[in-house]
Every structure is written in C-alpha cells, then in structure tokens.
Amino acid sequence: MSDGPDIATVLASVLADDGGSMTPPIVQTSLFAFDNYAAFEARMAGDTDTAIYTRVQNPTVAAFEGLMAQAEEGEAAVGFASGMAAISSTLLAFVKPGDRIACIEHAYPDTYRFFERMLRPFGVQIDYHPARAFEDDPDLLNGVAIAYLESPSSVVFTPMNLARVAEHATRHGTVTMIDNSWASPVFQRPLTLGIDIVLHSASKYISGHSDTVAGVVVSSHAHIARIRDLTLPLLGAKLAPFEAFLLTRGLRTLKVRMMQHQATADLFVDRLAAVPQVRRINSPGANAVPGLTGRSGLMSIEFDDTVDIPAFADAFTHFRLGVSWGGFESLVLPARVALAQAGEHNSLQAFGVSPNLVRLNLGLEDPEDLWADFESALSASLT
Numbered sequence: 001m002s003d004g005p006d007i008a009t010v011l012a013s014v015l016a017d018d019g020g021s022m023t024p025p026i027v028q029t030s031l032f033a034f035d036n037y038a039a040f041e042a043r044m045a046g047d048t049d050t051a052i053y054t055r056v057q058n059p060t061v062a063a064f065e066g067l068m069a070q071a072e073e074g075e076a077a078v079g080f081a082s083g084m085a086a087i088s089s090t091l092l093a094f095v096k097p098g099d100r101i102a103c104i105e106h107a108y109p110d111t112y113r114f115f116e117r118m119l120r121p122f123g124v125q126i127d128y129h130p131a132r133a134f135e136d137d138p139d140l141l142n143g144v145a146i147a148y149l150e151s152p153s154s155v156v157f158t159p160m161n162l163a164r165v166a167e168h169a170t171r172h173g174t175v176t177m178i179d180n181s182w183a184s185p186v187f188q189r190p191l192t193l194g195i196d197i198v199l200h201s202a203s204k205y206i207s208g209h210s211d212t213v214a215g216v217v218v219s220s221h222a223h224i225a226r227i228r229d230l231t232l233p234l235l236g237a238k239l240a241p242f243e244a245f246l247l248t249r250g251l252r253t254l255k256v257r258m259m260q261h262q263a264t265a266d267l268f269v270d271r272l273a274a275v276p277q278v279r280r281i282n283s284p285g286a287n288a289v290p291g292l293t294g295r296s297g298l299m300s301i302e303f304d305d306t307v308d309i310p311a312f313a314d315a316f317t318h319f320r321l322g323v324s325w326g327g328f329e330s331l332v333l334p335a336r337v338a339l340a341q342a343g344e345h346n347s348l349q350a351f352g353v354s355p356n357l358v359r360l361n362l363g364l365e366d367p368e369d370l371w372a373d374f375e376s377a378l379s380a381s382l383t
C-alpha cells in the first residue's frame with residue numbers, strides 16, 4: 001500500500017471543484033439534475049458519465065471507491081451497504097444455475113448460509129475444500145465456475161498460497177474471489193497475486209471504529225462494470241454517502257492501526273505459547289504464506305478442558321463480549337456461542353469447530369493492559 005491514500009487526487013477526479021476541502025463533502029442527495037435536455041439524453045445514452053441517481057453513483061461514494069482501488073492495486077471498486085451485500089451482489093453477478101462453486105472450508109458464517117440457503121436452491125452446486133486441497137490439487141477447479149476464497153479463513157484462520165491457487169484457476173478458466181477483510185490491503189493485496197476479485201467487509205478494519213456497516217469490491221474495470229451493470233442497480237444495496245465519508249476517514253489511519261494491531265497480536269502469540277491451557281493458537285503472521293506481510297489482531301485459541309469458557313468470558317474487564325471485530329475495543333467471542341446460534345446451516349457445526357475455541361479481537365488499547373486482562377480472566381476460569 002502506498003504510504004497514504006492520496007485523497008486530494010481522488011477527490012479532484014470525482015468532484016468538479018473540491019474548494020480546497022481536505023475531506024470529501026457528504027453529497028447527501030438522491031438525484032442529480034441536468035442543465036438541459038441534450039445533457040440529460042447524452043447521459044442516458046451513455047455518452048457522458050456524470051451522476052444520475054445515488055443508487056448507482058455518488059461523488060462521496062466514488063471518492064471512497066477510488067481510494068480502495070488504489071489501496072488494493074485494482075483498476076476499479078464498487079461500494080456496498082454491507083460486506084454481505086458486496087459478497088452476495090458479486091456472486092450473483094457471476095453465477096448461473098448449474099454452475100459449480102468451490103468454497104474454502106470455514107468461510108464466514110453468513111457467506112456459508114448464502115451458499116446453502118440461497119444459491120443451492122437455485123441450482124448451484126457448492127463444494128467445500130480445505131486450503132491445502134486448493135493449493136495441492138491442480139485439478140480441483142476443473143469445471144468450477146467460481147473459487148470462493150478467504151485467506152486466512154474465518155474462525156480457525158487457515159491461510160492459503162493465493163498465487164498458487166490463482167495459477168490453477170487460470171488454467172481451468174475459474175473466476176477467483178477472496179474475502180480480504182482479515183488482512184486488509186495493508187497486509188495482503190490478492191489482485192497482485194493473480195486473484196480476480198477482492199471483497200471486503202468494510203465494517204471491520206477499513207472503518208476501524210465499530211461505527212459503520214459497509215462493504216466494497218475491488219477488481220478489473222471489466223468485472224466491476226459487470227457488477228455496476230447488474231447487481232448494484234438491480235439489488236440496490238448501495239453504499240450511503242455518510243458511510244463512505246466514515247470509510248474514507250478510516251482509510252487514512254488504516255496502516256498505523258494495522259501496525260498496532262500486529263504489535264499487540266505478536267505479543268499475545270509469544271506469550272500464549274507458554275500458557276499450559278492453550279492447545280492451539282490460530283494466528284498466521286508475516287510470510288505464513290507468500291504475499292501475507294503481517295498479522296492482524298483477529299485470532300483464535302483452543303483451550304484444553306480445564307478452562308470454564310463461560311466463566312472466562314465473564315471475567316474480563318477490558319475485553320467486551322460481542323460479534324464483529326476490527327475496531328478500537330478488544331472483544332471476546334467464544335465459539336460455543338456461535339455453535340449455539342439458532343437456525344439452519346451453522347457453519348461452525350458443519351465444519352466441526354471445537355467448543356473450546358475462543359476468538360479474540362485485539363483492539364488498540366494498551367497491549368500490557370490487554371495481556372493482564374487475559375491472564376486474570378484465565379486464572380479466574382480454571383476448573
């Protein structure tokens with residue numbers, strides 16, 4: 001990632017006159033009026049490219065999209081109302097009945113539900129494979145329309161060699177998509193490794209402050225044009241100007257925040273290795289796979305049976321209990337809460353996640369305060 005998003009350049013490209021503003025104005029309008037009939041007709045005919053209606057185009061949103069394209073080294077980007085809107089709108093722009101999708105095991109739980117509850121009933125076949133199979137089996141993607149990837153995966157954070165998977169995919173004509181929310185463009189830029197489409201829940205590190213829900217897709221001009229032509233206007237899950245403003249603000253501090261998340265995560269990984277109750281630490285760091293250059297603050301650990309997990313969860317003072325991640329505040333999410341989630345197609349149940357697994361979102365508080373909190377919660381929970 002370049003040292004700082006070049007806000008001035010991006011603003012100048014989307015706003016006729018930014019008036020010297022350091023930040024994008026929030027262009028809070030539904031429609032954009034035309035000066036005369038000829039301009040209106042020319043725009044509708046596609047001869048010009050000015051904004052018509054905020055469902056598909058808005059300057060504040062375009063400023064954020066321009067910065068994301070730059071951060072991920074893509075040609076273009078499109079914002080959405082949530083990470084799930086970005087994921088579902090992208091999949092629906094590329095899939096058709098009868099297609100086969102190969103998906104990573106331990107995909108984000110609602111992505112798994114989208115496959116099982118919405119795409120499968122429409123005649124799409126979905127198979128789930130471990131990261132290893134995507135890397136090592138050169139024929140896994142034979143006849144597969146879409147490879148849906150996360151590296152690292154959700155829940156157990158298994159990383160994969162994306163460049164190798166992209167090579168296999170190219171040979172089979174498979175479109176590759178990756179959810180890059182965990183690493184952010186600071187630690188991994190999948191397009192530079194040969195992946196076709198990058199998806200983000202911008203609700204996490206890109207926003208960085210637990211104050212917005214949003215999503216974004218970055219890819220080539222052609223792929224983004226297809227999404228803009230089909231699912232952005234027709235499903236209509238657009239990014240709002242105010243959310244885009246918050247995300248632009250988040251991007252300015254993304255790199256320094258990621259460095260601090262990494263420092264705290266490194267400290268935890270070092271010290272967790274000496275904790276006797278910890279059976280396994282799931283936290284890939286720099287160079288765990290080629291192209292991954294850092295460790296984010298989201299990890300999971302598996303305890304042995306001596307830890308009373310509900311008591312552990314209740315014993316923290318800094319860490320709060322909750323879903324989501326990527327903001328200032330540290331959070332604990334015990335897998336057994338997710339395993340208990342009501343409703344069909346629970347991915348943690350489907351992929352056999354241990355009830356002794358706990359996810360930690362290490363935030364931006366003092367690392368020593370966080371470690372002291374972890375240690376005292378653990379000692380309060382030993383049975």
Ligand SMILES: *Cc1c(COP(=O)(O)O)cnc(C)c1O
Nearest residue numbers: 082083084108179181201203214
């Ligand atoms: C949160 C999350 C999503 C979904 O994003 P929303 O903004 O909540 O819709 C997708 N993928 C991953 C890895 C996530 O953590």
